[in-house]
Amino acid sequence: MASKGCRLTIVPRDLESQLAFFEGKVDHTEKAGQRPGGTPQSNATLERRLPDGRWERIWSRALVNDVAPVDALVSDGMDYVVTFDNWHSIGYGDDAIVIYDIANGGVRTFSVEKLLGTDYFAALPHSVSSVQWRGDKRIEGGQLVIDVVVPDESRSMGHENHVKLAIDLASGKTTERSPGAWRGARTFAERVNAASRAAEQANRAERGAPLPGPASHDVLGWHSYLREAFWRVDPDWIEGSPATTVLLARRAPNYRDSVKWIGKHLEESGGGPEMFAGVDEADLMGVLTKVTARLRPGALHGKQVYIAASQAVHARLTALFAPSRATLVLLDPARPIPQRPERLPRADGSLPTPFDFRKSEDSP
Template identity: 40%
Template sequence: MAAVLISVMTAPSCADSWILPTATTYTSCGAHARVTITPRDLDSQLGYFEDKVRKVAPAGQKKGGARVASARLERLVANRWQMVWERPIVNDVAPVSALIRDDGNYAVTFDDWHGLGYGPNVVVIYGAGGKLVRALGLSDIVPADYIKALPHSVSSIHWRGDPRFSADGQSIVIPVVIPSESFASNPAMIDVAVELASGKVSAIDANAWEAALETGRKVLAGQIAYEAAAKAAFLAPLLRPKINAEREWHDYLREAVARLIGDDDTPSTTVLRLPGASDYAVSETWVHDALTESYADKVAIASLSEPNLVSVLQKVAAKLPARSLSKVTVFIALSDENWAAAGEAMRRTGAKLIQLNPDKPIPQRPKRIGRRYGPGRD
């Protein structure tokens, strides 16, 4: 009594993309039964999101539209579809997907639109006459710590693959993602069974399930350690990067400027490469363009070689009209020994120069600490 999805909505992973749901029909593999899910009518995605933020219910409701999601189950009898039952379903807007057993005795929905893995309707079983057998949240299927270890995005928990009916048709088999240290587009999974008659959850292979749980514990421990290290770095005074490399200097520039002026007006960042690098020349162009073609009024510049950055600034500034950068603020990562020469070179441009001395600790802004960790947190 296995079944397959004829219409499938793909589950999002790290990046979320949710189109407005539409009526969708799911047909059993033997084509003897089908269930049509009709979503609650939304005015727009934006309206839904705005109402969610404002805690307006029902969020995004379209005026005059259907105010509840519903399902209609049909069986094929003598080559004609006959309705067996039709009823509202528990999802706020619509499920992400559904399965129906070939005899039409059970229909199962999975997850909520715009909330994969969240809420009390991760798995919902409907039996004879559309009677609700059980609605399960993710914590009814896997432990809370396991959920924390799973990949998360803005609105989703990437927790499963494509469900299927068991060979005897008495259970739903759900491939559950096994957590890993980094996001995988094709993650390892382990099957978990949910009994249709009762909604009881059980592991198909107890030893493999225990191994998956242990993996989840290790991944979560690694995440906690990483977050602790990131918090310590965020709170600690900022100094020059430990590694003299482009990405590290970009990170330094962004963080240094944010500590000085906050996160609301982030400048572009430019890093000049080492003169001997095969791809060095283009980085001189970056410095020139950052100063002369930026649409922003703030730019931040660093280099893998401070003396060379001074030379490049001298060359660029000499070709610019006087006071041509009078409306631009330039943050430059230079130590004291090179700062005076850079200031002299840039003086005629009229730019406002702010030194980011990599050897001088820059404390974290209390407002940023409050935003990230809450008032009074350290």
């Protein structure tokens, strides 16, 4: 905003709910999520305070944004209003920056991707729906000045390093302040994109290759192995959603919790598949022996239970789970699991996900 002498009020387009909006976007519905009879378009009103304390409207109009902008500024002379970003999609769209010329009625829109360049934009930190592209913003002497985020290889949100981009309010001309700093920022962006390309290439190679077992003490590796194994071998891999539990090393601070997790997942199991592994196989076998001894006969009838363990203990595991009537699937980490054809990398390099194969409610 500008001084205390003005007031800008923005009214969003009226939605039934966030869920209705997102569902409408998926279905490519015009005016996604619109509430029947509600405000059909976002709008803004600019007022100035009169000497007697009353507010006088000096400008009002419908805004370019679909639902509403996220932030706004008013120039000191109250001759320009600038809005930033779109609700729930920061950084995206041709109207990520909009400059409204109050005196002349003009409107200028800017795409962040076009302003910064596709490569720079791709290197910025991304969440599911937004791009963290800016820090502070202000109007200085007829120019909009924005602190633009400098990418780094962590790609994490909450950056502190910025370069300054200026946009002339009257002409729309852009200027990168401190060209040396911008050259450095673009160098960082190149490094981030190179690292991303290398990671994507590695992911494609891993997706197509047989799946080996992880290092014995790599807890996160065991969780990843179990999930990926499920997608490779389970007949219901498209719709299934397994729970993965890894027994930690005895020296781990939350080792006892991991023992309880195994018991809880077997004794209070829900409907989905359960998957188990341990950083120490002998310890895992000991825990499973105790837990299965507590199960009543037939307690796991129809329940899928995956266990990652060496071939040497498979017969023992089969005997342990036989009374419970679990549907036991044994994974030998020493035997790499081939990829199913449907999940191999596509010709364009993209990686299929289970969501790509799920039928929508409208499908016949």
